[in-house]
Amino acid sequence: MAKAIIPELSCRHHSGAVPGRQPNFPPAMDALGSCMARRTLPPLNALRGFDAAARHLSFSLAAAELGLTQGAVSRQVRALEEWLGQPLFRRLTRRVELTEAGRALARLAAETLGALEEGATRLRGGAARQRLVLGALPSITSAWLMPRLDRFARRHPELELRLLSSIEPAVLAPGVLDLAIRVGKLPGRRYQPGAPRVELQMVAGWEGVVAEPLFPDVLVPVCRRDLLPGGRPLAAAALAQLPLLHTTTRPHAWPDWLRAQGVKRIPDPGAGPGFGHFFMALEAARRGEGVALLPDILLPPLAEGGAPEGLVRASTARIGSAGDYALLLPAARLAEPGLAALRAWLLEEAAAMRAAA
Numbered sequence: 001m002a003k004a005i006i007p008e009l010s011c012r013h014h015s016g017a018v019p020g021r022q023p024n025f026p027p028a029m030d031a032l033g034s035c036m037a038r039r040t041l042p043p044l045n046a047l048r049g050f051d052a053a054a055r056h057l058s059f060s061l062a063a064a065e066l067g068l069t070q071g072a073v074s075r076q077v078r079a080l081e082e083w084l085g086q087p088l089f090r091r092l093t094r095r096v097e098l099t100e101a102g103r104a105l106a107r108l109a110a111e112t113l114g115a116l117e118e119g120a121t122r123l124r125g126g127a128a129r130q131r132l133v134l135g136a137l138p139s140i141t142s143a144w145l146m147p148r149l150d151r152f153a154r155r156h157p158e159l160e161l162r163l164l165s166s167i168e169p170a171v172l173a174p175g176v177l178d179l180a181i182r183v184g185k186l187p188g189r190r191y192q193p194g195a196p197r198v199e200l201q202m203v204a205g206w207e208g209v210v211a212e213p214l215f216p217d218v219l220v221p222v223c224r225r226d227l228l229p230g231g232r233p234l235a236a237a238a239l240a241q242l243p244l245l246h247t248t249t250r251p252h253a254w255p256d257w258l259r260a261q262g263v264k265r266i267p268d269p270g271a272g273p274g275f276g277h278f279f280m281a282l283e284a285a286r287r288g289e290g291v292a293l294l295p296d297i298l299l300p301p302l303a304e305g306g307a308p309e310g311l312v313r314a315s316t317a318r319i320g321s322a323g324d325y326a327l328l329l330p331a332a333r334l335a336e337p338g339l340a341a342l343r344a345w346l347l348e349e350a351a352a353m354r355a356a357a
Contacts (some may be wrong), residue, residue, distance in 0.1 A: 003248030043076075043079055045076060047112075048076075049073045050064065050080050051109040052073070053077055054102060054105075055110075057166070061138060064142065065146065065163065080190075087101070088102035088105060104209065128297075129159060129160040130158065132159060132162065133162045135179075135180040136163060136164075136175040136181040137183060151345075152345055159338050159341060171204050172203070172205045178342075180323070180327075181214065181325060181328070181346075184198050184323045184326060185198065185322060185324075186323075186326055187206060188202050189324070192320065194260055196257050197253075197321070198217060198250070198321050199250070200323075203328055208331050209329070209330065211328055212323070212327040212329065214350040217321040217325060219253060219295060219321055220313060221294050221317075222311055223242070223285050223291040223312070223314045224310065236262065237262075244267060245289060246272050246275070249278075251274075253293050254267070255269060257293055257319050278295065278298055279298065291314045294356070327350075
């Protein structure tokens with residue numbers, strides 16, 4: 001249960017009072033008028049925007065969750081920083097991270113907004129919804145989860161799903177994460193020798209954790225059609241001569257993919273543009289900055305013909321990496337109705353995507 005937050009009280013005289021003279025209030029008004037309570041609160045809309053941005057460490061993902069533009073979320077966070085008089089995020093080249101003050105406010109915002117929502121629900125006469133926290137990779141959150149959340153909400157109005165974006169090893173514990181989606185090597189599964197590496201750690205420890213495979217990690221190069229000579233897919237060696245868009249979370253993806261295609265001269269990953277996550281590289285590919293190597297589950301509908309700015313496959317090759325996307329759950333909680341409902345829905349959505357591929 002979130003702790004109650006006691007607002008600061010500010011005692012001040014009525015604006016009509018003369019310094020040094022007691023104002024002539026009726027007795028019943030005197031105590032109230034001589035010590036007016038003024039709540040010193042941050043802008044609540046800005047706090048909502050900050051809460052979403054802090055959970056996802058991404059203004060664009062926060063905007064998608066709230067139904068706002070990225071610029072609107074950025075302005076809300078700026079307004080909150082100006083109100084506090086200190087920065088809440090460090091704006092790095094391709095990503096953001098919370099400052100110490102930002103981490104403290106993120107915890108407070110989550111508690112406060114959660115308590116406010118629960119209290120408002122009770123006052124409206126509704127039953128409090130069970131809250132589940134799903135931790136997912138930022139690109140999975142952006143491209144796969146968010147477009148589907150309305151379906152889950154319609155099916156399970158009794159459940160409130162909170163998304164927390166991260167690439168860090170999942171910690172499945174009450175108050176942290178209820179379940180998670182990560183990519184990496186699954187215990188006991190063999191992968192093709194020489195397959196592109198996945199160097200992300202899925203979970204802090206496998207004891208007591210159940211892993212449900214969702215889909216394989218199959219990497220596909222995409223770019224704008226006008227970047228390809230003749231607008232047609234290229235052989236891997238020719239593709240290596242184009243600007244390649246790298247992701248800092250998977251720095252070996254392009255070199256490993258090209259090597260698996262038999263390319264001998266591998267471009268230096270540090271030489272091309274680098275992006276924090278796959279969804280950022282996808283946006284850069286849309287702008288015509290180069291060729292992005294993406295998991296096929298993250299791909300938007302690709303152009304079949306026509307406009308030169310349409311996004312197309314840059315190669316016909318599809319290379320599976322040494323990893324899978326999986327749903328991670330605490331074994332001790334599999335029978336809980338809320339967790340079981342979310343698990344069943346995620347597995348159903350993943351199966352539908354695999355069938356449509």
